[in-house]
Amino acid sequence: MSMDVTFLGTGSAYPSPHRGASALVLRTEGECWLFDCGEGTQTQLMKSQLRAGRITKVFISHLHGDHLFGLPGLLCTVSLNTNCDPQQTLNCVDIYGPRGLRQFLRVTLGLTGSQLIFPYAVHELEPTTDQSPEEGQLSAEMTAEHGPPHPQEQPGRTISLDVSSDSYLLFEDKKFVVKAFRLFHRIPSFGFCVQEHDRPGRLKTELLKELGLKPGPLYGRLKAGDPVTLESGHVILPSEVLEEAIPGRKVCILGDCSSIVGEGPLMLCSGADLLVHEATLGNEQREKAVDHGHSTPEMAAAVARACCARRLVLYHFSQRYKPCSLQKEGDEDDVSELKRQAEDALQDSGIEVTLAEDFLTLPVPLKR
């Protein structure tokens, strides 16, 4: 199964003609999951190879405008790009994000008379008080749901921290389990861990034939992990006839942060194939970065090292850093310097570093 990540915006604070505001898409076999949706994301989508109508789930790391202001417009445009077959009931678009997101969408879609042809549900993550300074926490008055729900709004869940695993279980299906974990920022922020399930190895068909088993339903039972008893009474165990399992891939995407919170982040991100981490400013501006709730390449590298990620991808760069393609000799703020800083911090770790750029697509290959 193919899997890749496409960056639609890699700039911090606001969108510019050089860098879109935060947004990236994880794509697996035609389904697209959108992580963050800054203003202009729909236009960036149109410029990319991706199709807006394929977006089935949305994840919002935190409520800052540079990660959210594009969402109402994006939903409207997805709706315009969805073929409406009246015979067919359209799937619900699931939207995950911090408490307050449901009311944000209700008001923005409602007051603008925005019509959607599909239902949507907002599943809210309940932050804890140690994810931001006190002034960054929303009062109950602010997030209280008020006014009529949008005609397409379906009831959403409220997801609280599971203290034993220090994480939030967003959903699990046949292919994936997706969890969130806590980050520290000026306002509560989250990271997301997309874990593909391991898949059974291929059947050793030569061996099965030798054992006298012909292709048929019993093959399926073995592949599903069930033992099979032959007419002779001989029992075949799946482990005897299956090649090694194909390990699931793991992609972890962190929202804005100056640090992780609790044990959850490192446990969940352990061994990530791709760890996407912000690096808003260079190491030499660490104090300023931390003051604003952000990270430097060195700080991002420390997280990647602590969780033994295979690849660290940096994004969410200050707009002062032009994309490499527009960089001129002698420009002061050179984004490739951010890559060098992370590489310096990861010497001898074997962890590779990639700089994200708008429209960069990174494949997430199978491990073997």
Next chain:
Amino acid sequence: MSMDVTFLGTGSAYPSPHRGASALVLRTEGECWLFDCGEGTQTQLMKSQLRAGRITKVFISHLHGDHLFGLPGLLCTVSLNTNCDPQQTLNCVDIYGPRGLRQFLRVTLGLTGSQLIFPYAVHELEPTTDQSPEEGQLSAEMTAEHGPPHPQEQPGRTISLDVSSDSYLLFEDKKFVVKAFRLFHRIPSFGFCVQEHDRPGRLKTELLKELGLKPGPLYGRLKAGDPVTLESGHVILPSEVLEEAIPGRKVCILGDCSSIVGEGPLMLCSGADLLVHEATLGNEQREKAVDHGHSTPEMAAAVARACCARRLVLYHFSQRYKPCSLQKEGDEDDVSELKRQAEDALQDSGIEVTLAEDFLTLPVPLKR
């Protein structure tokens, strides 16, 4: 005094890489007034010659997302671009638009923790029930103000229709009077009339010298319209010594509409130097246009003719119409056909037609 209009977005429904969503700027001597603010307006501003920090007033014609979704992000970026001199109190940014706009900004800025370094006030226009079908009207529940005001939100006015003039007086200062008028659309929509005051003509200085009056404070009194009595007892009337008054210019900008409502629009737009009117679809799609609350070039031309405008500017084109610069031989939807249709309808009227394009700047010259 120089005066010009710059289009930042000329597309309908959503922003695309070819046409931004609705937004235009009226500029007079460094002050910028923004009319509508679709998603991506701040990026379009950065691409233009205009400066975000110069925006002092915002006018929203109606609450559809393609005219509004860019406003929260734009305010944040204007704030980042405003020099904060702690000695200086920053001017309040006045925002005018339909009922519901205040709550929209309160929620979008509030839930996202958006900080602004300047105060703002939202002055809401109270629509009448004949500006849209019933389903397009917002319930009191939807627009009820709820939740704490933004720390920078100042009290705004609620402006009701002045029945005698069939218009809404937004404000009047030394240079301008700005009024709004009613339009019919899927949701209540408004047009804006910016009327520059007439200015007194130049003093006939040769004549004044002959009369024995030397340059000084008396010149100012004459220019201000006051008569002056000489020592000889002779009275000089301003009309004797002033050249003809310089007539004020008038720019009228209409939001989305399939028709005007009441007497106000034609009275206010009478003799407009620039009449900016939407033309979403070509004449051959009139039924579809009207169904969606929109106009064709012929319909826009009829308004321009009825109010004897000097120049009709068409904008808000369906995204199917590519800009002229990207138009290829044989493309089906040719935007210049929209211009021809308006010109056909304006034959012998003397009214000129201009097609707006993103980043087009139109000067509004003095009349003589």
